Amino acid sequence: MTVYAYAEATSCVQGGALRFHLARASRAPLHGSVLLEDVSADRAVSEEEFDGPLWTFDVPADLPSSLYRAVFTADEDASEVYFVVRAARPRSPILLSIPFPTWQAYNRAGIPGESVYWTEQATRASRVAFDRPGGGPPPERWEEGMLRWLGPAGYEVDYCSGLDLHDGAALLSGYRLLVVNGHDEYWTAGMRDNVEEFVRRGGNLAVFSGNTCWWQFRLEDDGRTMVCYRDAVTDPMATVEPGLTTVEWSSAPVNRPENSLTGVSFRRGAGTWGPYMQLMHEESYTARFPEHWVFDGTGLGEGDKFGQGCIGYETDACDFVEVDGVPVATGRDGTPPSFVILATADLRHWHRYGQGGMATMGVFGLGAGTVFTASTVNWGNTLRDPAVDRITRNVLDRLSGPPAGWEVIGPAGSFRALTVCDSQLYGVGTDGSLYRRDVSGQNLRWHRIDSGGGVVAMATPREASTTRPIGLYGLTGDDRLVYRDPGPQAPWTVLGEAPSGGVGLALVDGDLWAATADGGLWRLPPETAEWTLVDGEAGAVALTAMNGRLYAVCSGDRVRTRLPVAAAAEWSDLCSAAGCTTLTAHAGRLIGAAADLPLRWRAPVPDHRAR
Missing domain, CATH: 2.60.40.1930 (Macroglobulin (MG2) domain)
Known part of the structure; x- marks a missing residue:
């Protein structure tokens, strides 16, 4: 029996x-x-x-x-x-969550009154108990592939139940990275609040899951009852505390799209169910940003397909548009503006099998932390694919380690000057042309807009400047100080002479600062036309400013910083320059480039600074 x-x-x-x-x-x-x-x-x-x-x-x-x-x-x-x-x-920097809430949601699916499934069946339950048999993984074992891969791959991780995240602030505080794996569809407000706060404080999140955080549920009876009405009309909480109503996170009256946690949502994703589920094995991702650290060591190029079968029967995606052949998240669906699309899969033909849509693999910053999302249910079961294996290792290694430094934001180019004006990144190429693109972590294309005017270094004042117009200031190769308004068609105007051999330019509180090839650091206040030598041994090869501080690329491939005082001052060593020979700054990040090196950025903090 x-x-x-x-x-x-x-x-x-x-x-x-x-x-x-x-x-x-x-x-x-x-x-x-x-x-x-x-x-x-x-x-x-x-x-x-x-x-x-x-x-x-x-x-x-x-x-x-x-x-x-x-x-x-x-x-x-x-x-x-x-x-x-x-x-x-904690014995590992990595904590892996097992989706027990989702397993319980599917327990006894289709049996009237005993499961919250199926979604539109009138006989579905709104409350189910954890104190009953069942509630294990589904037959497809979406989670098992990664669990079996981790140990042999050299990763020692700690485990928790998804329910542990509900009151899990203290639990999470001991880890560097939380891994969500497989099919993690059901989240409480407590689970989500704690994970989002963990990332904002500097933890990281790797989502090797699809259909993630789609439904909100509540816990009652000391956490042993799962409540999920799926319907605001019948959920009594809708009129008491609407934000806790058990509907999709993106639906009214909750109106809290899961995009702010994962960067993506099933709302824009795709699904193939029932007898058509096997179609997932025919689909692959297409690499859209192969220079990104996530793809390091994969050998993939732009447009290459990888990971056949990893897509899974349910996917998540963000709303995006194609700009010059590059996918760019619109943010209309709640996806954070920092979301960078790394790979896409066009699954719109799945409308015949359940839900047509897309899959978008990506990464974004949330507070002091980073979130990576694979946006698919079956990622862990295709780790035999070399690219899937390498990407997974890259994510686990980077996000479980010390805070990283430079991050690629565009393909290689040849620029000798950079600056940011009106949230646009301007660059003068070695071909003498002036180029422009948005300031973004996405690998956007540069557009030529004008002649570079012989400029070898550029700077722009920050907002609220009353001493100098907001525009592009430059040093030319023939030792002139020039200016042009931002935009595509504007002339370069000579403002005066510049120190000989200029290699870097910065603007701080109206003062122009120039670095010269002989190691000099020069200052030009707005009230005078005469440059003054401040430091004869600065040794900078590139110069910029941000938040009232000078930053320079100096000998030894180092970034150093000092205050902009009109006297010799000590430069503080900050971080590696990673080969950058030109520098600018914007919104808390240094942006650097060099001939034939990818465009990149980083926070101005010491290398490997501890949490």
Whole structure:
């Protein structure tokens, strides 16, 4: 006769205890064996016996944090229960969440009154209990591929249940990176609030999942009841606290698109269900920004396809437009303006099979942290693909390590001067032309707008300047100070002479600062036409300013900084220049370039600064 089992929690800590409840359909004695298996390591841990309706697992203090399965067998019948063992203290910078809420949502799908599925069935339940059998992974095992890959790939990670994130601020604080994997569709407000705050404070999030954070649910009865009405009309919370209504996160009255957490949403994604699910194995991603660090070591070029089958039966995407052959997020759907699209899959033909749309792999900054999203359910099950493997390693390595430095924002070019004006990035190329593009992390194309006027260094005053017009100031190769208004058709006007051999230019509080090839640092206040030598041994090869501070690329491929005082002052070493030979700054970032090196940016903080 069938034996039924469930655990009192979806996770327990090393050295703790977890109780299991057992029952049988008949009055036969409750006696049998329980086999404990480490799902991630694919190995048996122990085999014990149970006798009666309760069995307690005393978790050894040294049992590895992982996903486990307890298989209860009585006679010929068996019942399995999944649970996580959490680390008593962090042993890894990486924490991986198991989507128990989503597993529970699909438990007994289609049985009237026993599941929140199917979505539009009138007999679906609005409340389901965790205290019942079932609630394990689906037959497709969306999560298992990555769990089995991590250890052999050299990654030791700690595990938690998705429910642990609900009150998980303290849990998250011990980690550098949270990994969401597989199919993580159901999130509480507490889960989302804590994860978003974790990233804003400098943690990172890697979403190797699709259909992520699509539905909001609530926890009741001390966290043992899952509440999801899927309908604001029937959810009593809609008139009490509308933000907690159990509908899609992007729907009214919640109006909090998951894009602000993941950068993407199933709203713009695609799905192929039922007998058409196998079509996912025909689809691939197309690389759109191969110079980005996410693609390092893959060998992929722009337009190359990779990861056939990784797309999965459900995908997420952001709203985007094509600009000069480059995908650019519009932000109309709530996607953050910093979202950078790395790869796309056009799945609009899936409208015949469930939902047509796109998949957009990308990355963006959220506060002090970074979010990467693969935007697909089946990523972890295609890690045998070399590109998928390499991308996953790049993400795990970078986001679990110290804060990174320079980040590529465009393909290689040859520029000898850069500046930012009116949120546009201007560059004078080695061909003598003036180019322009938006300031963005996306790999946008440069557009030639005019002659560069012989300029070898540029600068622009920041807003609210009353001493000099807002525009492009330049030093020319024949030692002149010139100016032009921003825009496509404007003449260069000579303002006066410049120090001989200028290589860098900066503007601070109306003062022009020039760096020269002989190591000099010169100053020109707005009230005079005479340049003054401030420091004869600055040694700068590029110069810029931001927030009342000078930044220079100096010998040894280093960025150094000092205050703009009219006297010799010590330069403080800041970070690597990464080969950059021209420099500008905007909105808290240094932007650099060099001949035949990709355009890049970084925050002006020391290399490998600890959190």
